[in-house]
Amino acid sequence: MTPAELSVRFFLQLAVIVAACRGVGWLVRRWLGQPQVVGEMIAGVVLGPSLLGALAPDLQAALFPPESKAILFAGAQLGVGLYMFIVGLGFDRNEFSSNVRGAASVSLAGMAAPFLVAIAITPWLMTLPGLFTPRVTTLEATLFMGAAIAITAFPMLARIIHERGLSGTPMGTLSLSAGAIDDAAAWMLIALVLASFGDGPSVAILALGGGVAFALFAVLLAPRLLAPLGRAGEIGEGRLAIALLLFLLAAFTMDAIGIHAVFGGFLLGTAMPRGEFADGLRRKLEPITVVLLLPMFFTFSGLHTELLILGDPSLALVAALILIGSIVAKGGACYVAARWSGQPHATAMGIGALMNARGLMELIVINIGLQRGIIGPALFAILVLMAIATTLMASPLFEALYARPARRRGETVGGLEARPGEGAAGPGLRKGATGPDSLSEHSGPASQLP
Amino acid sequence: MTPAELSVRFFLQLAVIVAACRGVGWLVRRWLGQPQVVGEMIAGVVLGPSLLGALAPDLQAALFPPESKAILFAGAQLGVGLYMFIVGLGFDRNEFSSNVRGAASVSLAGMAAPFLVAIAITPWLMTLPGLFTPRVTTLEATLFMGAAIAITAFPMLARIIHERGLSGTPMGTLSLSAGAIDDAAAWMLIALVLASFGDGPSVAILALGGGVAFALFAVLLAPRLLAPLGRAGEIGEGRLAIALLLFLLAAFTMDAIGIHAVFGGFLLGTAMPRGEFADGLRRKLEPITVVLLLPMFFTFSGLHTELLILGDPSLALVAALILIGSIVAKGGACYVAARWSGQPHATAMGIGALMNARGLMELIVINIGLQRGIIGPALFAILVLMAIATTLMASPLFEALYARPARRRGETVGGLEARPGEGAAGPGLRKGATGPDSLSEHSGPASQLP
Numbered sequence: 001m002t003p004a005e006l007s008v009r010f011f012l013q014l015a016v017i018v019a020a021c022r023g024v025g026w027l028v029r030r031w032l033g034q035p036q037v038v039g040e041m042i043a044g045v046v047l048g049p050s051l052l053g054a055l056a057p058d059l060q061a062a063l064f065p066p067e068s069k070a071i072l073f074a075g076a077q078l079g080v081g082l083y084m085f086i087v088g089l090g091f092d093r094n095e096f097s098s099n100v101r102g103a104a105s106v107s108l109a110g111m112a113a114p115f116l117v118a119i120a121i122t123p124w125l126m127t128l129p130g131l132f133t134p135r136v137t138t139l140e141a142t143l144f145m146g147a148a149i150a151i152t153a154f155p156m157l158a159r160i161i162h163e164r165g166l167s168g169t170p171m172g173t174l175s176l177s178a179g180a181i182d183d184a185a186a187w188m189l190i191a192l193v194l195a196s197f198g199d200g201p202s203v204a205i206l207a208l209g210g211g212v213a214f215a216l217f218a219v220l221l222a223p224r225l226l227a228p229l230g231r232a233g234e235i236g237e238g239r240l241a242i243a244l245l246l247f248l249l250a251a252f253t254m255d256a257i258g259i260h261a262v263f264g265g266f267l268l269g270t271a272m273p274r275g276e277f278a279d280g281l282r283r284k285l286e287p288i289t290v291v292l293l294l295p296m297f298f299t300f301s302g303l304h305t306e307l308l309i310l311g312d313p314s315l316a317l318v319a320a321l322i323l324i325g326s327i328v329a330k331g332g333a334c335y336v337a338a339r340w341s342g343q344p345h346a347t348a349m350g351i352g353a354l355m356n357a358r359g360l361m362e363l364i365v366i367n368i369g370l371q372r373g374i375i376g377p378a379l380f381a382i383l384v385l386m387a388i389a390t391t392l393m394a395s396p397l398f399e400a401l402y403a404r405p406a407r408r409r410g411e412t413v414g415g416l417e418a419r420p421g422e423g424a425a426g427p428g429l430r431k432g433a434t435g436p437d438s439l440s441e442h443s444g445p446a447s448q449l450p
Numbered sequence: 451m452t453p454a455e456l457s458v459r460f461f462l463q464l465a466v467i468v469a470a471c472r473g474v475g476w477l478v479r480r481w482l483g484q485p486q487v488v489g490e491m492i493a494g495v496v497l498g499p500s501l502l503g504a505l506a507p508d509l510q511a512a513l514f515p516p517e518s519k520a521i522l523f524a525g526a527q528l529g530v531g532l533y534m535f536i537v538g539l540g541f542d543r544n545e546f547s548s549n550v551r552g553a554a555s556v557s558l559a560g561m562a563a564p565f566l567v568a569i570a571i572t573p574w575l576m577t578l579p580g581l582f583t584p585r586v587t588t589l590e591a592t593l594f595m596g597a598a599i600a601i602t603a604f605p606m607l608a609r610i611i612h613e614r615g616l617s618g619t620p621m622g623t624l625s626l627s628a629g630a631i632d633d634a635a636a637w638m639l640i641a642l643v644l645a646s647f648g649d650g651p652s653v654a655i656l657a658l659g660g661g662v663a664f665a666l667f668a669v670l671l672a673p674r675l676l677a678p679l680g681r682a683g684e685i686g687e688g689r690l691a692i693a694l695l696l697f698l699l700a701a702f703t704m705d706a707i708g709i710h711a712v713f714g715g716f717l718l719g720t721a722m723p724r725g726e727f728a729d730g731l732r733r734k735l736e737p738i739t740v741v742l743l744l745p746m747f748f749t750f751s752g753l754h755t756e757l758l759i760l761g762d763p764s765l766a767l768v769a770a771l772i773l774i775g776s777i778v779a780k781g782g783a784c785y786v787a788a789r790w791s792g793q794p795h796a797t798a799m800g801i802g803a804l805m806n807a808r809g810l811m812e813l814i815v816i817n818i819g820l821q822r823g824i825i826g827p828a829l830f831a832i833l834v835l836m837a838i839a840t841t842l843m844a845s846p847l848f849e850a851l852y853a854r855p856a857r858r859r860g861e862t863v864g865g866l867e868a869r870p871g872e873g874a875a876g877p878g879l880r881k882g883a884t885g886p887d888s889l890s891e892h893s894g895p896a897s898q899l900p
Contacts (some may be wrong), residue, residue, distance in 0.1 A: 004822075006520050010700035011527075011701045011705055012698075014528075015695055018695045022688070022691045022692075026688075070520060071520055071521050074457055074521045074525075074704075075524075077460065078464075237740060238472070241741045242471045244741055245465055248464045249465050256462075283740070285737070287734035288734070289738075291690050425667055
């Protein structure tokens with residue numbers, strides 16, 4: 001294929017990808033009351049070998065010829081990198097200061113239990129064919145598995161908290177703080193696995209040392225160095241270009257030393273000047289990232305998701321086991337810890353339901369694992385299922401266990417009655433919907449397909 | 451190279467590209483008073499074989515390995531496609547209603563003279579080696595050459611007119627109308643060449659018929675069909691996705707029938723609901739398009755620009771001849787026509803200076819010509835030179851021939867004294883600058899590198 005032929009195909013691919021993501025997203029929002037992100041995760045799987053490839057292999061092969069993979073991958077990488085940068089921009093350090101004991105216990109439980117499950121099952125999983133690659137050590141496999149179970153869809157959680165007007169409530173601060181701490185810890189452990197997974201100790205040292213150095217730089221030095229960028233006034237092309245340039249360099253550096261572009265993006269995002277600048281930058285980057293680039297990631301991920309593997313009964317059993325273990329470990333442990341730190345039953349249930357949602361974050365983690373050859377296609381398919389299932393569960397569980405009882409008690413929790421206006425991120429939800437209206441893992445204005 | 455290696459390289463490439471475009475852009479703005487777009491055109495050439503490749507071939511080859519070309523090309527295509535969509539969104543039919551006789555004569559002159567030059571020199575150019583490919587007929591070569599000489603940097607022209615507060619003046623309406631008419635005519639002729647250049651008459655009929663059908667659809671039917679999109683309120687993800695999906699389908703269709711993605715983008719852009727919707731859409735698409743994607747186009751173009759070919763004395767002579775002929779034909783003819791339609795000398799000079807700037811539009815035209823195998827690398831290099839030179843000339847000429855005399859007469863023309871604020875597209879220009887401050891071929895807020 002010449003570049004020109006590839007580019008013709010590229011426009012068609014993108015059109016199909018955007019149409020599938022919005023279409024399935026609309027369906028799950030409209031009929032299941034689910035957030036848009038669930039629809040996009042499913043749309044990616046639909047376009048891959050699990051559905052389109054099984055039903056119409058020729059059409060699927062024509063739409064996504066092998067030569068086009070590199071382009072899709074580049075777009076997907078740029079998409080998740082920018083997305084994590086945007087998540088970092090929205091990371092508000094002030095939001096999780098109160099209730100330190102509660103946050104510490106919930107987040108600790110939300111890490112410890114998943115890792116106990118990982119320690120218990122990983123050695124057994126490693127004896128089964130196709131779940132892990134032969135190169136992986138038990139320690140690496142366990143760390144990766146633990147992180148994959150422990151990760152939380154932090155941006156989606158933050159979005160739900162804000163949209164329902166729960167910021168500042170025990171429910172809000174507890175889950176926001178615990179989610180943020182858990183995600184930070186999980187990502188650090190994944191970085192550790194990626195670092196140790198390099199070719200030999202010198203590579204690992206470079207990765208670890210570089211990763212730690214960049215993290216320290218991003219937390220301690222960068223906010224002061226970047227402060228001049230945050231001057232008042234609309235962000236012009238010049239400042240936007242500088243922010244993008246820094247993002248690209250951070251992503252490249254983290255990629256080149258063997259960690260991953262998303263770390264660079266996220267850490268840089270947290271170091272950017274807060275307030276007007278961070279908000280303005282998000283407004284400029286978010287539209288194309290969320291509507292055009294992230295769908296490329298969902299599709300790239302879906303093209304590697306072979307759900308049909310799980311038709312094998314023994315693998316289906318493994319999948320069910322991992323799924324149940326993960327849900328109990330993450331959601332259950334967070335519920336217990338919240339109860340232990342003095343929260344009433346309903347609040348603790350709500351926290352457990354939200355912390356259990358893994359969403360796009362899980363998808364990013366496991367795609368890194370697959371790309372780097374840590375996990376095989378079978379475990380990848382199982383974990384895709386886990387990402388979709390735990391995200392699907394979150395909204396109905398949260399509604400049934402927390403929001404509805406709270407409304408019955410007369411508390412104000414954005415719920416089924418209100419309809420969001422397009423634009424302002426209103427606290428309400430559309431009629432019949434129990435999840436937030438929009439992509440839900442970022443915080444742009446909510447939207448509706450007409 | 452694995453996709454992962456390519457993606458590491460991709461972040462580095464993008465960083466180098468953004469840094470080069472902003473860096474050279476800043477230099478030409480700061481020291482030459484030129485618009486950003488001139489800097490980005492030069493930056494692309496700098497990164498290609500003409501400079502970086504000649505000075506440090508290993509570095510250049512490491513930065514832009516052949517495998518990465520497809521990714522760069524896809525990004526560049528998306529960039530120019532979206533850019534032309536944005537240009538279409540900014541196309542205001544009301545702006546060129548008055549002074550029909552003047553607009554008609556200037557635009558007619560601005561088409562006729564370039565085509566006379568093309569008719570005069572193309573047969574001779576075709577006898578020289580490496581300018582046109584052997585497949586091209588004299589008619590096709592002449593039409594392409596005429597369009598390449600006649601094209602105007604319409605978006606840049608519109609930007610200058612608005613920024614200097616000249617909308618509504620004879621200067622403003624005349625050059626806006628004439629520029630728009632000329633560009634529309636030139637693109638139609640290029641579409642004609644591309645259509646006739648297909649493999650056999652059936653392909654040409656498909657291209658021509660499809661192109662005409664789509665143009666008629668975009669002008670007559672689409673505005674009514676798309677009107678519901680233009681309802682009030684902030685554009686949410688849903689409407690943005692629909693607009694992008696339509697753009698992708700239009701770009702794909704025009705690409706697939708053998709015309710080019712940019713036509714689809716531009717025509718669709720003109721058909722979108724005007725006002726709040728078009729403005730909001732531009733605000734969402736423009737930042738990443740202008741700061742990240744268009745630089746990929748400038749670089750892709752620059753990677754194919756071998757200016758060193760023009761070291762050959764006979765080719766240098768050809769280049770000088772084409773350059774002078776084009777400037778006289780376009781700028782001179784527009785001046786004469788403006789005088790003939792009753793404009794004073796200074797106004798006619800200003801119109802000639804602006805109409806002669808070819809900017810990014812020329813670069814898009816000639817990249818299509820090179821990709822489709824109409825022109826060879828030597829003519830491509832000559833026309834890159836023409837694009838840069840005529841754009842470089844525009845601002846100083848406009849300032850010297852029109853703006854300064856006008857200010858001396860006490861008219862208000864945004865000029866050297868005022869300093870623009872970052873954000874609001876102020877009418878003034880930065881100290882020492884004679885061109886607009888920002889990219890100048892789109893209409894976002896002006897920006898400054900710190």
